[in-house]
Amino acid sequence: MLFVLIAPVSSTVSAFSLHPSALCNTQARIERGLARLIVLAPLTRNRSYGHVPQPHAAVYYSQRTTKGGLLIAEATGISDTAQGIVLAPLTRNRSYNNVPQPHAAVYYSQRATKGGLLIAEATGVSDTAQGYPHTPGIWTKEHVEAWKPIVDAVHQKGGVFFLQMWHVGRVSTYDFQPNGQAPVSSTDKGVTPSLEGVEWSPPRRLRKDEVPGIVNDFRLAARNAIEAGFDGVEIHGANGYLIEQFLKDQVNDRTDEYGGSLENRCRFALEIVEALANEIGSHRVGIRLSPYSDFMEAIDSDPDALGLYMANALNKFNIQYLHMIEPRVVGARVLQGPEDEIPHRLLPMRKAFKNTFIAAGGYNRSKGNRAIADDYADLIAFGRLFLANPDLPRRYELDAPLNKYNRSTFYISDPVVGYTDYPFLEEA
Numbered sequence: 467m468l469f470v471l472i473a474p475v476s477s478t479v480s481a482f483s484l485h486p487s488a489l490c491n492t493q494a495r496i497e498r499g500l501a502r503l504i505v506l507a508p509l510t511r512n513r514s515y516g517h518v519p520q521p522h523a524a525v526y527y528s529q530r531t532t533k534g535g536l537l538i539a540e541a542t543g544i545s546d547t548a549q550g551i552v553l554a555p556l557t558r559n560r561s562y563n564n565v566p567q568p569h570a571a572v573y574y575s576q577r578a579t580k581g582g583l584l585i586a587e588a589t590g591v592s593d594t595a596q597g598y599p600h601t602p603g604i605w606t607k608e609h610v611e612a613w614k615p616i617v618d619a620v621h622q623k624g625g626v627f628f629l630q631m632w633h634v635g636r637v638s639t640y641d642f643q644p645n646g647q648a649p650v651s652s653t654d655k656g657v658t659p660s661l662e663g664v665e666w667s668p669p670r671r672l673r674k675d676e677v678p679g680i681v682n683d684f685r686l687a688a689r690n691a692i693e694a695g696f697d698g699v700e701i702h703g704a705n706g707y708l709i710e711q712f713l714k715d716q717v718n719d720r721t722d723e724y725g726g727s728l729e730n731r732c733r734f735a736l737e738i739v740e741a742l743a744n745e746i747g748s749h750r751v752g753i754r755l756s757p758y759s760d761f762m763e764a765i766d767s768d769p770d771a772l773g774l775y776m777a778n779a780l781n782k783f784n785i786q787y788l789h790m791i792e793p794r795v796v797g798a799r800v801l802q803g804p805e806d807e808i809p810h811r812l813l814p815m816r817k818a819f820k821n822t823f824i825a826a827g828g829y830n831r832s833k834g835n836r837a838i839a840d841d842y843a844d845l846i847a848f849g850r851l852f853l854a855n856p857d858l859p860r861r862y863e864l865d866a867p868l869n870k871y872n873r874s875t876f877y878i879s880d881p882v883v884g885y886t887d888y889p890f891l892e893e894a
C-alpha cells in the first residue's frame with residue numbers, strides 16, 4: 467500500500483494529490499483480483515471554493531466509502547501531511563564491506579512516518595556495480611538478510627520503503643572491481659581523473675551481448691529487495707551512473723542499437739524498467755532521472771527532449787513513479803538561485819507522465835508547498851534537509867526551525883556522528 471493517508475474530509479482541500487491516473491494502478495490491481503487493496507487515491511477535484519471544503523465533498527467521499535475501505539483525501543501541501551514529503555536517496559557510506567548495518571535501522575526509522583515514503587540510498591546490484599567505499603549491496607543472501615531488520619524498523623513506524631538500485635558504471639576504480647578489472651560502461655571514455663578527488667579508472671565498453679546480463683542483475687537485485695521486505699525499488703537513472711552513461715549523448719558513443727538515436731540511448735533504461743515490472747510488478751517500480759545534470763561529466767545536448775522522451779516511454783510500463791531532479795542540482799550540490807525560484811522546467815515531463823511524479827532538488831518548505839499547490843509535482847523529495855532533520859515532516863507541519871546539515875559528516879563511516887545524532891525537535 468503506497469502513500470496512504472486517512473485524512474478527514476474536512477481538511478482544507480487544495481492541490482496536492484497523486485496524479486489522477488494513479489487510479490490506473492488501482493485498476494490494474496483490481497484486475498489482478500486484489501480487490502481488498504482498493505484505495506481511493508487522493509485526487510484533486512478543484513471544488514473547494516476559496517480553499518474551503520464544500521458539502522458536496524461529503525457526498526462524493528461517502529459515495530466511495532465501504533466498510534474497512536481506505537479513502538485518501540486530497541491534501542493541502544507538504545506542511546500538512548508526511549505523505550507529501552519523501553526522503554531522497556542519500557549515500558551515507560556506512561555499510562561496511564557493502565553489508566547494511568544495524569545503525570541504518572536507527573537512521574531510517576528515525577525518518578519514518580505513517581504512510582511517508584523513504585527511498586533508501588543507492589545500493590549495488592552486482593559486484594561490478596560499486597564505486598565508493600562502504601555503500602550497500604543487494605546481490606547476495608547476506609545483503610538481503612542484513613536489510614531485513616532495517617526494513618522492518620521502517621515498517622513498524624508505518625513507513626513506505628523503496629530501495630534505490632544502482633550500477634555506477636565508469637564512476638569507479640579498479641579497486642572496487644572484482645579481480646581489479648576495468649569498470650564497465652556504455653563507452654571506453656573515462657571520467658576525467660581527479661574529478662571530485664578520485665583517480666577514476668578507464669572503463670571498458672560493454673559488448674552488446676553483455677547488456678542483457680546487466681539488465682538481469684537489476685532484475686535479480688529487485689527480487690532480492692522484495693525478499694528483504696522493501697515495498698518497491700527505485701532504478702537509479704540519474705547523476706552520471708551507468709544508466710545515464712547510456713542515456714546521454716555526450717557520453718554514449720555507441721554505434722549499435724544502444725547508441726545514437728534517443729530511442730537507442732533510452733533502450734537500456736527501458737529494458738531494465740520492463741524487466742523489473744515483470745519481475746516484481748509495475749506498482750513496485752519507480753525511476754529517478756536527472757537529464758539536466760552534468761555530474762560526473764554525464765551531459766546531454768538536449769535534456770528537455772531526453773526527459774520528455776523518457777516520461778512518455780515510461781507510461782507504457784505503468785510504473786508507480788517518476789522521480790526527477792531539478793536542473794538547479796548537480797549531484798549533491800545545488801546551484802544558487804533566487805530564494806523562491808521555481809522555474810517549472812520539469813512541467814512537460816510531469817504532464818506527460820501519467821502516474822506519480824516526484825520532484826527533488828533544492829526544495830524547502832515554501833518551495834515544496836508552492837510546487838504542490840501549482841500541481842507541479844505530487845510529492846517532493848528532500849535530501850540534505852531530511853538528512854539533518856529526522857523529524858522533518860513534523861517540523862514542516864509546525865513550521866519549526868530546522869537543524870543545519872554538516873557537509874563534513876555526509877560521507878564519513880561513523881555509525882552515529884552526522885548520521886543518527888541529529889536532534890529531534892524536543893531536543894533541539
Ligand SMILES: Cc1cc2nc3c(=O)[nH]c(=O)nc-3n(C[C@H](O)[C@H](O)[C@H](O)COP(=O)(O)O)c2cc1C
Pocket residue numbers: 554555556557558587588630702704705754791795797798799800826827828829847848849850851876877
Ligand atoms: C550526502 C548525499 C548523498 C546522496 N546520495 C544520493 C544517492 O545515493 N542517490 C541519488 O540519486 N542521489 C543522491 N544524492 C542527491 C540527493 O538525493 C538530492 O538529489 C540532492 O541532495 C538535492 O536535493 P536537496 O536539495 O533536497 O538536498 C545525495 C546527496 C547528498 C547530499
